[in-house]
Every structure is written in structure tokens, then in C-alpha cells.
Amino acid sequence: MSDVISLNLQVWKQSSIDDPGSFEFYSVKDISIHISFLEMLDVVNENLQKEGKDPIAFDSDCREGICGTCGFVIDGVAHGPLAKTTVCQLHMRHFEDGQTLVIEPFRATPFKVVKDLVVDRGSFDIIIQAGGYVTVSTGNAPDANNILIAKDNAEDAFDSAACIGCGACVASCPNASAALFTSAKISHLSHLPQGKIEDDQRVKGMVEAMDDEGFGNCSNHAECEAVCPKGISISNIALMRRNLIKTIL
Amino acid sequence: MNQINFLKISSVLKKIIIAVTGLSLFLFLIIHLLGNITLFTGNPPGKDFNQYAHFLESFGILFTIAEMGLLGFFVLHLSTALYSNFINTSARNTKYAVSSYAGGKSKKTYGSQTMVITGVVLLVFLIWHVLQFRLGIHYDTTYLDFNDGQPIRDLYKNVTQEFTNIWVVAGYSVAMTMLSLHLGHGFWSSFQSLGIHGRNFTRITYSISYLLGTIISIGFLLIPIYIYSIN
Ligand code: HEM
Numbered sequence: 001m002s003d004v005i006s007l008n009l010q011v012w013k014q015s016s017i018d019d020p021g022s023f024e025f026y027s028v029k030d031i032s033i034h035i036s037f038l039e040m041l042d043v044v045n046e047n048l049q050k051e052g053k054d055p056i057a058f059d060s061d062c063r064e065g066i067c068g069t070c071g072f073v074i075d076g077v078a079h080g081p082l083a084k085t086t087v088c089q090l091h092m093r094h095f096e097d098g099q100t101l102v103i104e105p106f107r108a109t110p111f112k113v114v115k116d117l118v119v120d121r122g123s124f125d126i127i128i129q130a131g132g133y134v135t136v137s138t139g140n141a142p143d144a145n146n147i148l149i150a151k152d153n154a155e156d157a158f159d160s161a162a163c164i165g166c167g168a169c170v171a172s173c174p175n176a177s178a179a180l181f182t183s184a185k186i187s188h189l190s191h192l193p194q195g196k197i198e199d200d201q202r203v204k205g206m207v208e209a210m211d212d213e214g215f216g217n218c219s220n221h222a223e224c225e226a227v228c229p230k231g232i233s234i235s236n237i238a239l240m241r242r243n244l245i246k247t248i249l
Numbered sequence: 250m251n252q253i254n255f256l257k258i259s260s261v262l263k264k265i266i267i268a269v270t271g272l273s274l275f276l277f278l279i280i281h282l283l284g285n286i287t288l289f290t291g292n293p294p295g296k297d298f299n300q301y302a303h304f305l306e307s308f309g310i311l312f313t314i315a316e317m318g319l320l321g322f323f324v325l326h327l328s329t330a331l332y333s334n335f336i337n338t339s340a341r342n343t344k345y346a347v348s349s350y351a352g353g354k355s356k357k358t359y360g361s362q363t364m365v366i367t368g369v370v371l372l373v374f375l376i377w378h379v380l381q382f383r384l385g386i387h388y389d390t391t392y393l394d395f396n397d398g399q400p401i402r403d404l405y406k407n408v409t410q411e412f413t414n415i416w417v418v419a420g421y422s423v424a425m426t427m428l429s430l431h432l433g434h435g436f437w438s439s440f441q442s443l444g445i446h447g448r449n450f451t452r453i454t455y456s457i458s459y460l461l462g463t464i465i466s467i468g469f470l471l472i473p474i475y476i477y478s479i480n
């Protein structure tokens with residue numbers, strides 16, 4: 001097996017928020033199978049720049065799969081074909097020589113396409129501002145282990161806290177629902193004593209913000225869990241619903 | 250602020266309404282199916298069924314209240330579901346050129362994506378179904394040993410008249426296929442919507458969901474097929 005492949009890329013190009021946008025075709029050769037998908041786009045962009053053409057805009061930061069900045073849809077699957085993997089950690093060895101790939105930005109009405117594959121996920125910040133925090137009085141840092149937390153609770157909280165806010169759940173949801181992201185943030189704090197006391201106002205505020213931002217409603221397709229690079233479970237969504245029911249009862 | 254807006258029910262609450270009403274309709278379907286077993290028994294044919302129907306109607310006002318409640322659940326279920334679907338559609342103004350299935354933990358199926366279509370077909374079917382039987386022609390029959398020999402409604406005659414028409418049987422087959430898909434996603438989904446989730450619980454309810462939907466649909470479908478075949 002050769003260590004380089006050729007690809008046919010069908011990439012969404014859109015110059016600004018107001019531009020309707022369209023697909024652009026790129027034929028790329030001599031791509032090492034050892035580089036990541038983003039590095040592959042770097043190579044494409046380098047060549048485009050040499051030819052004086054507009055490079056493909058995409059977001060990235062850590063390139064280690066931990067910051068949640070990168071993300072787009074490859075052949076209809078957010079973050080591409082490999083489970084629990086962001087596009088920055090997706091390596092070209094998972095693709096075949098001569099393969100045609102359709103690359104689109106995360107699509108949801110609240111996620112505006114800024115340029116090409118770059119989307120504005122500011123709606124997630126608004127959801128967090130509506131309750132994704134704990135209220136603590138400032139002052140000296142408290143002693144460690146002042147508040148005892150059972151191991152299981154700590155583990156559950158950590159599983160939910162693994163969400164990196166990439167938005168793939170929204171992108172893959174047939175309804176563009178933000179339920180997985182929002183519920184991961186709610187569960188993370190709800191599993192801990194420091195967060196539990198603000199459960200009611202948190203779930204009300206965050207669900208309201210989620211709805212106001214224009215995300216769809218969850219229909220339990222669970223496609224979000226399948227594309228989530230951190231494998232966040234839809235059990236978080238069930239917890240969010242339980243917490244909301246508790247505020248009514 | 251603080252303005253009461255009845256249309257602004259939270260997305261989570263909408264899903265709870267759809268689930269509670271959906272599960273109740275599911276329960277109704279099971280009772281309806283069990284009651285309909287009387288179509289297969291009785292001598293002369295139809296006696297058990299007509300007596301069962303008469304027994305239900307004999308509750309008078311209570312029966313009417315139950316019927317209205319059922320109607321209310323239907324209206325609540327489908328109006329909340331349709332309204333929710335309208336919001337879902339506008340949450341993605343620009344569609345993807347390619348959409349696919351991620352596999353793995355995904356529960357996105359043909360059934361889960363066609364809930365509105367199967368639901369609307371069921372709605373049309375249910376209107377037809379109620380017109381055929383509940384509001385159908387009123388025939389009378391008497392059984393010497395029942396109701397002091399006084400006439401009761403011969404609903405069995407309506408049923409046999411309808412189900413000897415191959416097109417009616419075909420229509421029911423289509424509707425029951427829709428029902429199996431709708432319940433296939435709807436059953437496990439209702440629990441998830443109500444916040445009832447567990448590693449094993451969800452695995453089991455999901456894996457029996459489409460099976461249950463299919464069993465119930467086939468159960469109902471046996472009625473027109475049986476009546477058609479004996480006439
Ligand atoms: C025999 C009658 C029916 C039964 C037993 C039934 C049952 C159910 C159940 C159990 C659910 C799942 C609830 C959940 O996921 O939380 C559901 C969802 C749904 N139903 Fe029905 N249903 C029936 C008729 C209808 C009708 C007439 C419509 C008309 C439009 C409809 C539209 C929907 C839709 C769109 C959903 C999905 C909502 C969502 O995913 O958010 N259903 N149904």
C-alpha cells in the first residue's frame with residue numbers, strides 16, 4: 001500500500017454571511033496518509049495560495065481533539081467517518097485513494113456560516129450564560145476535599161464535562177437540536193453538590209436560552225451521540241428532562 | 250417579560266406532552282386490540298363482538314367522557330408534534346447536500362425520520378376509521394338471551410361489509426405499516442422523552458420497540474384479512 005493518496009474534494013465555499021455560497025471542486029494529489037484531515041486541508045491551501053487562489057477557510061486551534069474549535073461535515077457525517085474523533089484527529093489513512101468527499105459546514109439556523117467551513121457558534125455561549133455555571137462567593141480558594149463527592153458522582157460529572165462544545169451534535173441532528181450540548185453542561189454541574197443547589201434555575205434558564213436561540217427540539221434520533229467526539233451519552237438529555245420535570249412538580 | 254404566552258412551551262415540555270399522550274394512545278391501542286379479539290369468537294359470528302360493543306356503550310355518559318378524553322389526547326399529541334416539527338424544520342434553513350447515518354450509537358432510522366409523515370397518514374386513516382365504524386350505518390340485531398331480547402347495534406355487520414372490499418383491506422394494510430413505523434420509534438422514545446433512561450432499560454426498550462410496533466400492527470391487520478378470507 002502506497003503512503004500517498006489522491007482525493008476529489010467537493011468543498012462548500014461562501015465568502016461571507018450574506019453570500020449564498022456554492023460547492024467548489026478540488027482535485028488533490030500526493031496526500032500522505034499519516035497527516036490529519038486538517039493538515040490535508042493545509043496542504044490544499046498552500047497549493048491554492050501558490051496559485052494565487054482563495055484558500056479554504058476552516059477553524060482549528062489545539063489540533064489535539066480537546067478544544068472543540070474544529071469541525072465540519074464529511075459525506076454527511078459531522079467530524080467524518082471515525083467515531084469519537086474530531087476532524088483534527090482524523091487521519092488520512094481512513095480514506096481511500098481516489099475517494100470523492102463532500103465537505104460542508106455545520107448547518108443550523110443559529111450557526112451562521114461566517115466563511116466557507118467556519119461557523120459562528122456564539123449561541124452556545126448564550127446557553128452557558130443562562131446557567132452553565134455555579135454561583136460562588138469569591139475570596140480565598142476553599143480547601144480541597146472540603147465537600148466530599150462520591151466517586152460515581154465525580155465520574156458521571158466528568159463524563160458530562162468532557163463535552164468540548166464543538167457543535168457536532170447540533171450539526172448532525174435532523175432537527176438541529178442543541179439538546180446534547182445543553183444537557184451535558186446541565187448534567188456536569190447537576191452531578192456535583194456545588195452545582196446541584198442551582199439545578200432548577202439552571203435547567204429552566206438554559207432550556208429557555210436553547211429554545212430562544214432557534215435550535216430545534218430533540219426527537220431522540222441519538223445521531224448526536226454517534227458523532228460526538230467525546231461520546232457524550234443521550235442519558236444526559238434524559239437527566240435534563242428529569243430536572244425540568246422536577247421544577248414543575 | 251412574564252407575559253403569559255401559551256405557544257411558548259419549552260421544547261422539553263413539548264416532548265413530555267407528546268410522550269405522555271403517545272404512550273396513552275399506545276395503551277389505548279392495546280386495549281382496543283384485546284377487545285377486538287371478540288371478532289374471532291362467538292356463535293353466531295359477531296355475537297361476542299356486538300355484545301362487547303353494547304357493553305361499552307352501556308356505560309353511557311362515562312363512555313362518552315372516555316371517548317372525548319381519547320379525542321383530546323389525539324388532538325394534543327398531533328398538534329404538539331406538528332408544532333414542534335414546524336420549529337425543527339426552521340432550525341435548519343439551509344439543508345445539507347449530503348446526509349448520512351453515523352451508525353454506532355445512533356438510533357436514527359427510517360421510522361424516526363418519518364414520524365410526521367406516518368403520523369399524518371395515521372390521522373387521515375383514523376378519521377376514515379371513525380367514519381366507517383363509530384359513525385357508520387346503524388344496523389340492529391337481537392339475541393334472545395341478551396339484553397332481554399331487545400335489539401342492539403349490529404356493528405359486526407358494518408365490519409364485515411367494509412372488510413369484504415379488497416380496497417378497504419389494502420387501505421388498512423398501508424395504515425398499519427405506518428403504525429408499525431410510528432410506534433417503532435415512538436415506544437422507546439417516549440421513555441427517553443420522560444427522562445427515563447438506563448443503560449439496560451434503554452437498550453431493552455429500543456430493541457423491542459420496532460418489534461412491538463410490528464406485532465401490534467399485524468394484530469390489527471389480522472382482523473380485515475380474516476374477515477375478508479371467510480367471506
Ligand atoms: C395511533 C395513534 C398514535 C399513537 C399510538 C402515537 C404514538 C406516539 C408515540 C409513543 C410517540 C413518541 C413520543 C416521544 O418520542 O416522546 C409519538 C411521536 C410522534 N407522533 Fe404520534 N402517535 C399516534 C398518532 C399520531 C398522529 C395522528 C400524528 C399526527 C400528525 C402523530 C405525530 C407524531 C409525531 C410528529 C411524533 C414525533 C415527535 C417528535 O419526534 O418530537 N402521531 N407518537
Ligand code: SF4
Binds near residue numbers: 184227230232
Ligand atoms: S456534546 Fe459532543 S458533539 Fe455536542 S458540543 Fe459537546 S462534544 Fe461536541
Ligand code: FES
Binds near residue numbers: 059065069070071087
Ligand atoms: S482543533 Fe481543537 S478539537 Fe480540533
